[in-house]
Amino acid sequence: MTTPFSSLDDFVALPRLSGLVLNREGTRLVTSVATLDPRKTAYRTALWEVDPTGEQPARRLTRSAAGESGAAFLPNGDLLFTSTRPDPDESEGEKRSALWRLPAAGGEASLLLTREGGVGGVATAEAADVVVVTGDSLAGSANEEDDAERRKARKESGVAAILHTGYPVRYWDADLGPGEPRYFALKDAAADGDHPLEDLVPSARGGLRDAHPVLDPEGSALFTAFTVPEERGSQRTVLVRVDLATRELAVLLDDRENDYSPGPVSPDGRFLAVVRNRRTSADLAPRTSLLLLPLDGGAPVPLAEDWDRWPAPAAWLPDGSGLVVTADDDGGAPVFVIDTATGSVRRVTQDAAAYSDVSVSPDGATAYAVRSSYLFPAEVVRIDLASGTTVRLPNPAERPEVPGTLERVESVGEDGQPVRSWLVLPEGASAASPVPALLWIHGGPIGSWNAWTWRWSPWLLAARGYAVLLPDPALSTGYGQHMVDRGWGAWGQAPYTDLMAATDTLVAREDIDGARVAAMGGSFGGYMANWIAGHTDRFAAIVTHASLWALDQFAPTTDAAYYWQREMTPEAMRENSPHLHVGEIRTPMLVIHGDKDYRVPIGEGLRLWYELLSASKLPADDDGSTPHRFLYFPDENHWILKPQHARIWYGVVEAFLASNVLGEERELPPELGL
């Protein structure tokens, strides 16, 4: 069967949907869809409207070479979005992200706000014409004019240097400073004319990095996480309220045992749902829980404290009786409703899919969400909140047909712990015709293989005849707290033995050829692939992407050193570091790393590569030849984002697997120039 997964060109061209917003009346849904640009070297995002009734086909709302994102409705139904599209009133000008408004009554989108530091995102109030935009300002800027002048001077001087006094200095793939995120109030967004900005937290100093403002329904206050520096390069995240009239900033929750971030405000404005993340240490694994914070000054009250899951709050029921949340659960991430009076939890959606971007209709009967699973990519659905019945709405794109089947597999860890996996089986796998297989290890490590990803698509490998096992070992979510505790600070133990138990179950199957199995992982999954390389010879090949190699080197050089230093003592780092076992490696490895990866810095990949060639059981020969390979991306980061590089990634992985697992030679992508 030919599917889009048979061809890498067809695969990268599949449309990718994300995000969903609902207007106040519950009559309009807007999502964004990324598609290839004409040169096929970038994705371009457009906004699409999806009919909540399911009667009309989805229709495209925006169209520009620059693309659009960050949709938010105003109470009057106008749609705000961000775009770097050109200002129609200016013939020239720099490409920077600006705020646009598409009127509910129809007509062209108009430019609402442009600023030197760009517009990052936009938040709107439910019932008032109040808008808060996020954007970058230089740390020393006193106001917007000053910021524009300083930026110009910096640009003209050609100086890119950044002087730091604190930590962190990098984040994912971005150099931090001298710009810092700010929140600006924008008055009368629904009206024409100028929209002067008011800097709401002028003294933010990097505290708003990676935070998202949440507005109360009346637009009188915003709530946000605020990062506070601590001694020794550490930090904590406190919960703050900013009064939009007075700009007064009040710290609502702050202690050294937890980080806090805001969920939605109750419809009557009396309570804020709060996510509390327990601060970790070598002995204490992370734990996520919910609080209801009375906004009249009362003490926070735990919500659903006994529920052994990590909820992500999405929306309130309109009468305030329930909080709609999603939570990783048993290989999916269903929608649940928590009764706010009793804390009792009711599961709403019943399928094995992962839900996000949930919003609730004004009558409280229906929810809308984005859903995906390993069978289908993200799509917009309507959920009946009483029955859980879920209907796929007419979406911007059809589901792509997948070349095989998906099964759930259970194995048993060394201590009797059940370990769940998804197994993707290619067409034709049978006892008479057993297929080669791949063990895929997820990153995090706190996470679960429960949603579609474009980065790691098992169907591309299924289309080439491989089965792909997607296990959730110790440290995975969806089982409850004990599964995270089981692997905390001891990555080489239960996470490893759980993966081996899952592999045992895999190779015991009659439809799997146990002699032709490889292991692959990215990030923490790459760490695990490296650990596997030094501890077993059972795999025919190993692919390790953006992987942690030497923990004593990784922990202080990653962009969030404080996080990893909390989990691992120096002894734990020694006990669990793959690089100390390089001398045991006798499996061909494909190392993949992007130079702009600040989460797992390139030093990990460079050191792994040199140590494989110099110190593994398969070192480079005296003519320099080696069974190992290093696929290096000079201009990619922790992810491989450019479509042409995703094609190279899969193409090289496939050729390496074919050579080492199947004993067949494949042509490498010609663009490699070899």
Ligand SMILES: CSCC[C@H](NC=O)C(=O)N[C@@H](C)C(=O)N[C@@H](CO)C(=O)O
């Ligand atoms: C603030 S640092 C830790 C964040 C996160 N860990 C969560 O458990 C993380 O970034 N881990 C990376 C090393 C990693 O494994 N990333 C995964 C998942 O994001 C990946 O696939 O890239």
